[in-house]
Each structure stands twice: as structure tokens, then as C-alpha cells.
Amino acid sequence: MTGAIAIFLFLIYLAMGMPIFFVLAVVSCFYFWSADMSQVMVLQRMFVGLDQFVIMAVPMFILAGKLMAAGGTLHRLIDLAVVLVGHVRGGLAQVNIVASMFFSGISGSATADVSALGPIEIEMMKKGRYPVDFATAVTISSSVIGPIVPPSIPLVIYGVVASTSIGNLFLAGIVPGLLMGIGLMILVYFMTFKFDVDPQPRASFKRMAQAFVDGIGPMGLPFIIIAGIYTGLFTPTEAAAVACVYAFGLGMFVYRQLKWRHLPAIMLESGLITASALSILAMSNVLSWIFTVELLPQALAQFLLSISENKYVVLLLINIGLLLLGCVMETLAAIIIVVPIFLPIVVGLGIDPVHFGVIVSINLTLGLLTPPLGLNLYIASAITGVNVDRIAYVNLPFLAVLITVLMIVTFVPELSLLLPNLMLN
Numbered sequence: 066m067t068g069a070i071a072i073f074l075f076l077i078y079l080a081m082g083m084p085i086f087f088v089l090a091v092v093s094c095f096y097f098w099s100a101d102m103s104q105v106m107v108l109q110r111m112f113v114g115l116d117q118f119v120i121m122a123v124p125m126f127i128l129a130g131k132l133m134a135a136g137g138t139l140h141r142l143i144d145l146a147v148v149l150v151g152h153v154r155g156g157l158a159q160v161n162i163v164a165s166m167f168f169s170g171i172s173g174s175a176t177a178d179v180s181a182l183g184p185i186e187i188e189m190m191k192k193g194r195y196p197v198d199f200a201t202a203v204t205i206s207s208s209v210i211g212p213i214v215p216p217s218i219p220l221v222i223y224g225v226v227a228s229t230s231i232g233n234l235f236l237a238g239i240v241p242g243l244l245m246g247i248g249l250m251i252l253v254y255f256m257t258f259k260f261d262v263d264p265q266p267r268a269s270f271k272r273m274a275q276a277f278v279d280g281i282g283p284m285g286l287p288f289i290i291i292a293g294i295y296t297g298l299f300t301p302t303e304a305a306a307v308a309c310v311y312a313f314g315l316g317m318f319v320y321r322q323l324k325w326r327h328l329p330a331i332m333l334e335s336g337l338i339t340a341s342a343l344s345i346l347a348m349s350n351v352l353s354w355i356f357t358v359e360l361l362p363q364a365l366a367q368f369l370l371s372i373s374e375n376k377y378v379v380l381l382l383i384n385i386g387l388l389l390l391g392c393v394m395e396t397l398a399a400i401i402i403v404v405p406i407f408l409p410i411v412v413g414l415g416i417d418p419v420h421f422g423v424i425v426s427i428n429l430t431l432g433l434l435t436p437p438l439g440l441n442l443y444i445a446s447a448i449t450g451v452n453v454d455r456i457a458y459v460n461l462p463f464l465a466v467l468i469t470v471l472m473i474v475t476f477v478p479e480l481s482l483l484l485p486n487l488m489l490n
Contacts, residue, residue, distance in 0.1 A: 071095060114347050114401070122304070125306055125308065132323065142182075143164045150163050151265030152268070154254050155262070169214045173218045175441055179205055206249055209431060210246055212396065214238050216290050216308065224301075227421075234422050245470050252462060366413075388428050388432070400429065420482055
């Protein structure tokens with residue numbers, strides 16, 4: 066009975082829009098109090114959740130992204146995108162998407178993409194006579210590629226919770242991330258027929274060569290991370306540390322735009338983001354433990370299998386549940402809470418945990434584009450002044466494309482498993 070009340074309170078507080086950390090804390094403390102268990106158990110479970118070496122990769126990947134952003138990579142990535150796709154119909158919108166795909170391989174975060182690249186990309190499109198609401202929709206939609214391709218912070222957390230190879234998860238995210246970008250580019254190509262905009266002139270060979278030379282530095286980071294993990298040179302956590310050193314050296318000594326005076330602000334901002342993320346992770350582990358003790362995974366498994374034992378039907382139901390959950394819950398917290406519930410079900414149906422990790426990450430990341438939580442909607446609204454509801458409305462075609470890609474990735478597992486299987490063979 067206590068567990069049922071705790072779950073009910075959890076859903077009610079989420080629907081009320083209470084900050085996720087407080088939802089987790091209040092519900093967890095209520096459970097231990099009503100079950101006459103020591104509140105010290107809350108702290109114990111919090112520390113157990115964070116007492117894993119690979120968790121250290123999260124703050125270091127955050128720091129690496131901040132160092133890259135401050136070190137002069139943003140304009141180089143945008144310039145590289147311009148010479149590659151600026152001459153295609155909807156040129157600046159295409160540049161927006163491709164630049165976000167490039168930055169995804171650096172930040173691993175959708176919110177970082179919108180915060181760092183968003184102001185530059187949206188201003189660039191405004192000058193190109195694109196409607197500001199359309200420019201904003203393109204920006205937030207392309208940002209969700211960040212948590213799918215390596216280095217992906219959600220995939221790191223999934224790997225910890227599911228005890229799955231983070232190297233394989235990183236590889237598994239590459240093809241789905243590319244499909245998301247290509248799908249958005251195709252949509253933009255057709256949508257921009259109604260706008261009075263011209264593509265950029267095709268870049269000369271000299272400018273193209275210069276853009277590649279300038280952009281090769283930041284583009285090398287994801288390759289170093291994946292190659293290092295798969296060759297055994299370093300673990301995922303050590304890869305994150307290498308990423309920090311690489312980003313620091315690139316910005317400080319190669320591009321020379323990162324200055325010593327910038328470091329305190331970068332460290333402070335990275336620390337604040339880390340503190341927010343890890344506090345939610347710690348508290349999420351408490352609620353996940355409660356759900357396990359209350360046998361919620363078994364109850365949910367029985368419910369889903371009572372509807373159908375077909376794995377594709379079960380996957381469709383899980384997708385719907387995850388999409389709805391992503392609308393009201395922070396991505397990392399949701400991963401810690403739902404993966405222990407759903408993973409035994411999908412593994413029992415013969416679904417690869419690596420493939421399922423990509424499905425979970427895409428689903429929950431799309432919640433950044435949807436009310437009421439929709440963090441990227443609010444960040445973009447603060448940047449442009451466009452009403453959140455207006456952004457969400459204009460973004461609907463982009464969201465439809467991303468959900469279509471999600472369905473393709475869900476029901477064609479070979480897309481996610483292609484690169485991991487090649488490496489294993």
C-alpha cells in the first residue's frame with residue numbers, strides 16, 4: 066500500500082510541474098517514513114547511485130563541451146557547414162542542422178547545443194530573411210541529435226544503469242543520429258519553398274579546403290574518444306578526461322581563443338550543471354530502488370505481456386510511454402528510473418540492450434521539444450523572445466520527422482547495431 070501511494074504521489078507531483086529533484090526527494094522520504102524505515106537509507110541509496118567510477122565521465126564531458134565552445138570552435142563548425150550545404154535549397158537552415166550535427170560530437174547535450182550555437186544560428190537565419198519562429202524550430206529540433214551521437218551523456222548514464230558497454234552504445238548512436246539529421250534536412254528542403262530566400266553561393270575549392278582545415282580539430286574529438294575506447298587505450302571515464310585535455314589544448318594553444326581568465330567562469334558553469342545533473346541522478350537512484358522493492362518491474366511486465374507477447378507491440382507501447390514520460394521528466398532522471406523497469410522485459414523478448422539504449426535516449430530527448438517541461442523550448446524562447454507555444458506549434462513538422470526516425474530505429478535494430486557488430490567482428 067505504501068508503494069502504491071508513493072507512485073501515486075510521484076505522478077501527481079510531476080503533473081503539478083514541481084521541480085523533478087523535489088518530486089523525487091519528497092516521494093522517497095515519504096516512502097521511508099511511512100514504511101518505518103530509517104531516513105538514513107535515503108542518503109545511503111543516493112551515495113550508492115553515484116559511487117561508480119564511470120559517473121565521473123559526466124562532469125568531464127560537460128567540461129570538455131564548455132572548453133570547446135569557449136575555444137573558438139563554434140564559428141569554425143558553422144563555416145564548415147556553410148561550405149558543405151550552404152548552396153542547397155534552404156541553405157542557412159541546412160547549415161543550422163549540419164552545424165548542430167557537428168557540435169553534437171563535442172557536447173553530447175541538446176541544451177548545450179541550443180545555448181551555445183542557438184544565438185549564432187538563429188541570428189544568421191534572421192539575416193537571411195527566414196522567419197524567426199522557423200529558425201528557432203530548426204535550431205531546437207537539430208539540437209536533440211546531441212544526446213544520441215558520441216559523446217552522449219544520456220548513453221553514459223544508460224550504460225551505467227544497464228551494465229552495458231558504453232563504447233558499443235556510442236557506436237550505436239551514430240547511424241540513428243545521422244538519420245535524424247538527414248530527415249530534418251529533407252523536411253527543410255521542401256518547407257523552404259514557401260520562403261523568399263536564396264541559397265548561399267557555392268564555396269570555392271580554396272575556401273572549402275580552408276574550412277576543412279579549420280574544422281578538423283573539433284571534429285577529431287569523437288573519433289579520438291571512440292578509437293581510444295575500442296583500442297583499449299582508455300576507459301570511457303578516461304576518454305572524458307582526454308576530451309578535456311584535447312579541448313583545452315585546442316582552444317588555448319592551437320586556436321588561441323581560450324584564455325586563462327576564461328577558465329574560472331567555465332569551471333563554475335560546468336560545476337553548476339554537474340551539481341544539478343548529479344543531484345537528480347542521486348535522488349533518482351532512491352526512487353528506482355523503491356520501485357524495485359515494490360516489484361513494479363514485474364507488475365509492469367505482466368501488464369504489457371497481457372496485452373501482447375509480440376515484441377514489436379511491446380516496443381510500440383514502451384515508446385509511447387517513454388515519449389509521454391519525456392514530456393514531464395528530466396532525461397537523466399527518467400533513464401535511471403525506467404531502465405531497471407523496462408530492461409528485463411525487452412531482454413526477455415530478445416531485444417539487444419544496446420539497441421534499447423538508443424531507443425530510450427531518443428524517446429526521452431524528444432521531451433526537450435514538448436511542453437510542459439520542454440527545456441529547449443524555454444531556452445530558445447529566452448534567446449528569441451518568441452512565445453513557447455508558438456515555437457512548439459511551428460516545431461510540429463520537425464517533431465513528426467524525428468518520431469518517424471525513432472519508429473524506424475525501433476523496428477529496424479540493424480541500424481543501431483550495424484557499427485557495434487562490425488567492431489565485434
